[in-house]
Amino acid sequence: MKNLDPVATRQYIEKADHFLQTMKLAALELAPYRTSIALLAVHSAISLNDAIACGLTAKRSDEQDHLSAVKQLESISRKHRIQNLNGVGHFRWLLTQKTRIAYGPERLDDALVLMSVDKAERFHSWAYNYFKEILHA
Secondary structure: OOOOHHHHHHHHHHHHHHHHHHHHHHHHHHHHHHHHHHHHHHHHHHHHHHHHHHHOOOOOOOOOHOOOOOHHHHHHHHHOOOOOHHHHHHHHHHHHHHHHHHHHOOOOHHHHHHHHHHHHHHHHHHHHHHHHHHHHO
């Protein structure tokens, strides 16, 4: 895999890492930060996906419909013969929860927050495993 935009890739990796590390720190004390934790999980995945897209297509998804980014990631994965698409599923789950997390009127329960953390961590693990040439550059 050749990185087509290493500068943008690095910038999005840094953002993804900042979101992920802050999510982990906040998750140590769930109650006062629940909404932030879940939203950081979502944004960590979006930024890491942007890093992958920039590295392999020289552009990130700029659609307002974030689910188009899921389709793009699935397409990139298939193009690079990645058969394990579990990460795409984790990313999809996070994006389908984004509006609920950010704008929903209800208080987020612990299960949703913890699931968001789990999905973000699993997505990052999958991405760094399958796109290591792009993400470790």
